[in-house]
Amino acid sequence: MLPTPDTSHVPYTLVYEPAEDSFLLLDTLSSPSEVSFLSSHFSPFPATTTTISSPRSQPQGAPLVLEVGSGSGVVTAFLTANAGRLFGHAAVLTLSTDVNVFACSATAKTTTRACAGEGERQRSSGTTDGDGNETENDAGPGAYLASLRADLATPFLPGSVDVLVFNPPYVPTPSVPRRMEQRGGPPPRGGGGGGGGGEKKPGYEEEIYLLELSYAGGDKGMEVTDRLLDSLPEVLSPRGCAYVLMCAQNKPQQVRERIRRWDAGRDDSNNAGNNGARWMAETVGSSGKKAGWEKLEIVRIWREFGKVGDK
Amino acid sequence: MKILTLNFLTCAVKACKSSAASYPLHPQEVELAKDEMEYNPQAMLNFLLRLDWAALRMTATELGFATLPEEMPTAEDLQQDELKMRQLHELLLETHVVSGKLVCGNCGHEYGIKEGIANFLLPSHLV
Numbered sequence: 466m467l468p469t470p471d472t473s474h475v476p477y478t479l480v481y482e483p484a485e486d487s488f489l490l491l492d493t494l495s496s497p498s499e500v501s502f503l504s505s506h507f508s509p510f511p512a513t514t515t516t517i518s519s520p521r522s523q524p525q526g527a528p529l530v531l532e533v534g535s536g537s538g539v540v541t542a543f544l545t546a547n548a549g550r551l552f553g554h555a556a557v558l559t560l561s562t563d564v565n566v567f568a569c570s571a572t573a574k575t576t577t578r579a580c581a582g583e584g585e586r587q588r589s590s591g592t593t594d595g596d597g598n599e600t601e602n603d604a605g606p607g608a609y610l611a612s613l614r615a616d617l618a619t620p621f622l623p624g625s626v627d628v629l630v631f632n633p634p635y636v637p638t639p640s641v642p643r644r645m646e647q648r649g650g651p652p653p654r655g656g657g658g659g660g661g662g663g664e665k666k667p668g669y670e671e672e673i674y675l676l677e678l679s680y681a682g683g684d685k686g687m688e689v690t691d692r693l694l695d696s697l698p699e700v701l702s703p704r705g706c707a708y709v710l711m712c713a714q715n716k717p718q719q720v721r722e723r724i725r726r727w728d729a730g731r732d733d734s735n736n737a738g739n740n741g742a743r744w745m746a747e748t749v750g751s752s753g754k755k756a757g758w759e760k761l762e763i764v765r766i767w768r769e770f771g772k773v774g775d776k
Numbered sequence: 777m778k779i780l781t782l783n784f785l786t787c788a789v790k791a792c793k794s795s796a797a798s799y800p801l802h803p804q805e806v807e808l809a810k811d812e813m814e815y816n817p818q819a820m821l822n823f824l825l826r827l828d829w830a831a832l833r834m835t836a837t838e839l840g841f842a843t844l845p846e847e848m849p850t851a852e853d854l855q856q857d858e859l860k861m862r863q864l865h866e867l868l869l870e871t872h873v874v875s876g877k878l879v880c881g882n883c884g885h886e887y888g889i890k891e892g893i894a895n896f897l898l899p900s901h902l903v
């Protein structure tokens with residue numbers, strides 16, 4: 466069991482508190498099958514190889530990991546602090562987005578703290594781990610690049626994300642809340658939405674709004690998830706994969722079948738579609754019904770390339 | 777926001793994605809700070825292999841850092857040049873943007889950065 470990052474500093478009236486769904490993501494991403502998938506799919510670039518093709522057409526080397534809707538930051542912190550154990554090497558870049566600026570600050574803090582703690586553990590345990598065969602460099606934390614305030618993955622360069630993780634607002638509701646400034650609130654200040662920071666003390670109305678953002682999924686609970694799924698062919702690198710959490714009411718089986726029918730040949734992301742690529746979607750983690758939670762599952766979505774023999 | 781971040785970002789406006797002018801975004805009026813981070817040569821090499829060198833060169837120049845060579849050094853060169861590697865480590869992973877803005881070269885939209893967090897939410901007329 467890898468340690469769960471500490472989120473005791475997070476203001477839970479403004480930011481979603483880690484819960485059953487967050488912990489299912491941590492358990493799934495650190496399960497033996499996913500560790501095996503991640504470490505074989507994103508193995509480090511061999512240091513002896515000197516030929517480098519354009520990284521934009523076929524990324525290699527360090528995987529870029531993006532958590533969308535990071536909330537408290539518990540998942541981003543977990544992925545970053547444990548990068549060495551999950552990917553088999555510490556050459557992992559992580560980023561996070563959230564529309565809630567309080568969540569952006571919380572994620573940055575949770576991740577920085579978790580990595581500092583992990584670095585500390587690495588140093589005190591010397592250059593090998595318990596098995597005595599991993600070097601300090603391999604087991605250490607990855608590099609957390611930025612906490613961004615954004616809608617889903619919209620500011621990312623097409624074809625750039627290698628691992629996308631999303632714990633969406635998945636509860637069916639009559640509608641998804643509209644942005645505060647789009648429903649008659651004060652307009653954003655300065656050239657284009659002011660800064661990312663600017664944490665004024667929020668009123669009660671804003672607290673309700675931020676809470677709704679974290680769970681209200683609209684029709685079938687899928688309005689936000691569908692927008693994210695639609696963006697995957699563009700934003701994922703050819704080798705990229707996504708982990709998306711769904712609840713039973715989202716009808717995950719139908720979603721998986723729909724993804725498998727996507728045409729990998731339509732992707733404009735460079736040369737991904739031309740060698741027998743097809744879209745895959747499998748459930749790689751699930752929780753049973755317990756204590757008021759309905760069944761949750763984590764679906765992994767990725768492209769499989771026919772002949773190349775990628776796992 | 778670490779400098780390396782800029783290598784993976786573009787304008788959030790959908791119509792800008794296909795325009796070469798939208799990448800990389802141009803940092804303006806930025807305040808920078810430095811946080812030390814452990815230097816890991818093997819990881820650093822993998823980070824370098826992951827990035828777009830031409831875009832990094834542009835970003836570094838615009839931020840006022842010494843101009844990087846036109847061609848990305850080969851992995852072999854880098855492994856023999858620890859000084860160069862450490863300089864890149866400092867620029868890409870230790871230097872971060874505290875405040876300022878990022879400007880799209882295509883549509884001119886400005887994304888503000890405050891307290892290290894860039895805001896990519898678009899006003900409703902651009903969504």
Ligand SMILES: [Zn+2]
Pocket residue numbers: 787788789792798880881882883884885
């Ligand atoms: Zn633009």
